[in-house]
Amino acid sequence: MSNNKLYRGSLTTIIMRLLEQEGKMYGYEITQRVKELTNGTMDVKEGALYPSLHKLQSEGHLKVEAEKVENRVRKYYSLTPQGEKEAVNMMQELKEYMENMQAIINPKLSF
Amino acid sequence: MSNNKLYRGSLTTIIMRLLEQEGKMYGYEITQRVKELTNGTMDVKEGALYPSLHKLQSEGHLKVEAEKVENRVRKYYSLTPQGEKEAVNMMQELKEYMENMQAIINPKLSF
């Protein structure tokens, strides 16, 4: 993801948010999109991505459709209705996280 | 820390920043300060805190002085010169993390 420990724990939030915005995406596409959006700073590792996608699917947050494009298989992931609720929830948790970190890091501005 | 996965990885950044601001603190004090600053939202677990403090010390970022206050021992931690550099670095990494998450979460505002 980066040599930065802070990214630990944020991969599912990223996946859910991208799918909320894009409708459907396949794994490799997610790695490329994140690279674009962060100017090459963030690198989603496949060894983290695929297990995460499978877990989100097994939890009922994602559904999959396999498509054959140019003789290669792509697995398109999209949010289930339950996943859409979870995406909203995760965005709220990200907001809370950011506010709490600001309050700790910059206590003078938290009044 | 919270039932929120996003906090994973941010404890050392929190410790280093608090010590940068306060000069010196002891473990239990850190747990209470974080609770105050986040209105009870965040709860730094002792099982995470003490191993983190010991690791930061073994890496040369923190130094310790034991003090006896009201017949109880407190271990006051403070930044070493190397730790001060590392604290600055961690704040920069937190800033980058926040910017990257914003860019992913809210791509329209990243231009």
Add this chain to the structure above:
DNA sequence: AAACATACATAAGAATCTTAGGTAACAATA
């Protein structure tokens, strides 16, 4: 006397990641 708060600590297990491999199709290049 029991419960709560202060203050430290560690060990087992869970969760999330990195690293390092593997398969396969296609394109570009040396």
Add this chain to the structure above:
DNA sequence: TATTGTTACCTAAGATTCTTATGTATGTTT
């Protein structure tokens, strides 16, 4: 044409960071 690079999926071993559970000890409150 052999090799490298890109696209596209996957898993397993190990590292790291956390939670949960437990322990010790002193002092305060109920």
